[in-house]
Amino acid sequence: MTKTTLRGAAVALASAALAVLPSVPAHADVIRAQEWGLQAIHAQQAWRTTKGAGVTVAVLDTGVDANHPDLAGQVLPEKDLIGFGAGPGDGAWARHGTGMASVIAGRGHGQGRQDGVLGVAPEAKILPVRVILEDNDPQRGRARTEKAGALADGIRWAADHGADVISMSLGDDSESAHPEPREDAAIQYALGKGIPVVASAGNGGEKGDHVSFPAAYPGVIAATAVDYRRERADFSTRHWYATVSAPGDEIAMAGNGSAYVSGWGTSPAAAFVSGAIALIRSAHPDLSPAQIRRLLTATAQDTPEGGRDDDYGAGLIDPAAALKAAPALKPAPQKPSPADYAHRYFGPGPTTDDPADTPVDWIPWTAGALGLALVAAAVVIWRTRT
Template identity: 50%
Template sequence: MNRVLVPLLMATLVVGVAAPVASDDVGEVVRAGQWQLGALRLPEAWRESKGAGVLVAVLDTGVNGRHQDLAGVVSQGPDLTGAARSAGLWGRHGTAMASLIAGRGHGDGHKGGVIGVAPAAKVLSIRVTLENGDPLRAQQRSGGGNALAKGIRYAADHGADVISMSLGGGSGAWEGSADEEEAVQYAIGKGAVLVASSGNDGDAGNRKNFPAAYPGVIAVGAVDRRLRVARFSNRQDYLSVVAPGTEIVTADGDDAYVVGEGTSSAAAMVAGIAALIKSAHPGMSPYHVRTAIELGARKRPAAGYSRAYGHGVANALLALRAADRLDAPAAPLPRPGPYFGAGPEPSSRAHVVAGLLALVAVMSVRVVMTRQRRGRDLT
């Protein structure tokens, strides 16, 4: 079954002002809008770890390292899409995700702009899909050359400690791929922690979503400011945790910011938490990193687990404390089973060996804030 990479990124409202706005003012507004910093207890977690020494591979639409909040953070990996870059469309979603993972902010004391969950980590950008609305998508060669599987293997072979995939099945293709599942297991064998978004059709089809459903991948859903599961967040029995995913401000393009919603953002934040843990505990296995994140979750379901919340709402500080306990010399370590995820149905694996999962960058953007250069109007 042939598949073409199909990201989902919709801008519905542009907000501007009539007078020029100083860049410092924009930066302060952006930082003030990052409600997830308190929800994840990041200021406290940063006393223990900021992700130093960790490389996070962002498999997405590409990452624009020229954005002021990502200066010096990004190294460019391969473009596996088989398509050229369309002006103004390349790397917007990937840049947004990278900023949530390892944004540094900017300005005096880096107090403005987007700061990521792991602000001392580095990002490896691997382009595996095109932006929504990119006119080149129609010209993209069918299947994209198995981009996701190749991207996972490239990340693992080039030292990625964490692989972040804010992607999901789309365009009617919701099965898994044997090539992708093998790539996931290959990366886990190399010690990489894989994180993916659970999907954004929880209020519609609520379909099984890949790569989140592959065994070994940490699947992440979304919650709102009140820590309630977002209506769009997919509910599945392979869900690991949930994290902030509504009203999320991110970097966008060269000089802009976007406010959006989706499980994409939630997954990027949990990838950042994994980076904090890997920095503090470099030798910790992917399974035990996941265990620490789940043990550190708050607002846990009464039964201990649910398809909506997974093990609860991710919390960076509590995850680091759980990792400390797991990494203690005398700590009894839990042993993983054959899966920590449901995996594709046996009938679908053979069906898609030659194909590629259609990918969706699952972040539905609602408000765009663009800061023009050299003091021009905010448009």
């Protein structure tokens, strides 16, 4: 999520947070020099093990421009669940989604691929699933009402069509944000199929830190954002569901056509996390979503005091450290548990159960009743003998 809001009932994007970079040749000393995030997460060290080959990342977004030089050959055929709005060649088409795809799997271009954007997992494939429109699309209002279930449908479609990771750089962090049962069920469906699900934590850090969905659904790996100083970005939402943090400020990305943009928000942070998971899945495809989540949190950098906090989650992702630790894990069961939560709740955190809704523990009651029955039987036998 980069800073504005739109979603089948309100999914947020980032058009306002994307600025076109100057029209200069995309040589390594121009674009690559701005990719501070790759160094921050130790991507180069991770590439000694894998660059994401064999993994498909579903990008649920505004669409992806498969013809961008840095994504050529990396993008699979798109699934459009909107069906209207801007198209290729329009300024209000696929800008946000293309940027996120490049953060995940950009591979540069030119001789030796030294020019353009390099993603976290440059050998991974991108599966575009169009579930929202750009903020400046004239049909945006129509999409809100007519395609309110597109996100839930997109999650299920991606889970059934080869996605190894589902990346959602979007969300609703408005004051009216609330859980949608269809979205929650779709996420649990994907997790149950062994597919990690990533979402932006929200851009409400300066606007009240409202809960953002889908980030707050159980089992989702929610990404908060840090700047180049590795400090929490002011816009990044603080909340109990924060899992890990990733670069999210002044991020160089591909735009539609052959353009480049600079963006900020928890949108690129979620893309960084999705790329890191693509690296892990490439080297260790049998790990479950819950294991990958624990691996990311256990190997994170700059871990807050106490192990986590609402600003950073468990800290800044480190895919190189995660890949080093992964061999110690045992393969996951064939049917992983949908969500890695003991309780399902939304909002500021767990609340005390209503006594009327709390299940009664039958063991002590049964034991007590049995004991009374034995005492009564003993009394009857004693009286009979007497």
